[in-house]
Amino acid sequence: MPSGPVDDTLLVRVSATGPAAAQGTPRERGPDPRSVRTRAAVVEAATTLFLRHGYLGTSVEDIAALAAVSKRTVYNNFQDKERLFTEIVIGVTATAERFADHLLGALSDAPDVPAALGELARRHLAAITAPQVVRLRRLVVSEASRFPDLAREYHRRAPGRVLAALADAFAALHERGELAAPDPVRAAEHFSFLVLGAALDRAMFDPESEPPAAAELERVADDAVRVFLAAYR
Amino acid sequence: MPSGPVDDTLLVRVSATGPAAAQGTPRERGPDPRSVRTRAAVVEAATTLFLRHGYLGTSVEDIAALAAVSKRTVYNNFQDKERLFTEIVIGVTATAERFADHLLGALSDAPDVPAALGELARRHLAAITAPQVVRLRRLVVSEASRFPDLAREYHRRAPGRVLAALADAFAALHERGELAAPDPVRAAEHFSFLVLGAALDRAMFDPESEPPAAAELERVADDAVRVFLAAYR
DNA sequence: AGATGGGTACTGTACCGTGCAGTTTCCTCG
């Protein structure tokens, strides 16, 4: 979890408390003995609750209770609820981002492109239907009007990143003549949504939905790759 | 948190702003014209506000103010805020449903299948990126944990309905040998998400996003149909 | 002792839903 300051370029919106900001600027301070433990506890509790009940559905008191900490402690570590929220979301997004980077592997150098695509499709689908990821997605969409910058940031970092990487790989494969993808971005969109579309849709509308079983996942991925290759081969 | 099935009877009373010559018939105990007018005003105001600011972001007082009606009147017409909300959503869903039914046209009897698919793709994409539809989608997703039945109901009625109709049409075309779609449901998913996936994703994460321009829409639809036909022809 | 983190209790606010007294609008009946 990120304990340092988090990408402040994102939020222009700041609470109107002028003097407070001047006074309490976080400093290059030593390893706070106690606050490390409590801060981590708060972050973990807040992550759980925000993902499960949303921004308005989660009170600071709930967070404090789950973290086994008082509300005052929450406010000692985070300026206000909005900051806490954006920090949490950015933090979870970062892990999604790392996972996304890992996803592509060496697709553009793969000897057997269809096999590599199949493997990619399976991993992609499994990743995106993981409950945590679905919850994050729903959370960000839900708060898109309250935190539009955050929504754009998430979209750029997580799904956008995967799409861009995919497009790069397809462009390379196009150069090598392994695929016929003159518009690699469009090809990436097509691949992504052939694989994910239906599952994503279902998951977004059913909070209690389970991720697809392995066999189902395999069938969906294979079908998607088959359609994709029929068009882009 | 009432998790019972959605009350369909509420749906009937949404429309009907005019007395419809009920005055001339003495026997027919017509509903008070005042109630009708007021109710319609409240429904319209609530629809606007819920779609724009969400469930928790809209107060009953806001609704009353926009409807130019007192808060008490809102509660005289609707049991509570939850009932009002579900009624609104179901009402808007019903119009989406009607539109969806209209969408398919006579695809299964079309002489020129590729042309018909192209037309269908264009209309489908235009319909689903309309601001009202996007707002409804985001609203339902946002409240999916508070109103899970409502979310499932919406999903079944709007996107589910289109998908089912599409699958039926593909099955018929498969029988006639015009398409090679042994799994028509999968084919319908593929078609739908090839057309809509990327646009839907963008729209969900960017509340200020505009629907695509006509030229862009056309390109997306044509590309989707091309890929679909390459696989299912 | 002094500083820093933490806990309790509080403030202020927003909002759902209701009660009530008075007023307007519609319907019916003489």
Next chain:
DNA sequence: CGAGGAAACTGCACGGTACAGTACCCATCT
């Protein structure tokens, strides 16, 4: 056609509740 009565609407105030953020004091560590 016009009065009387009923139903609907208004405006306001209020109870109850939930919750973000804060004041103040205590505990602990150096």
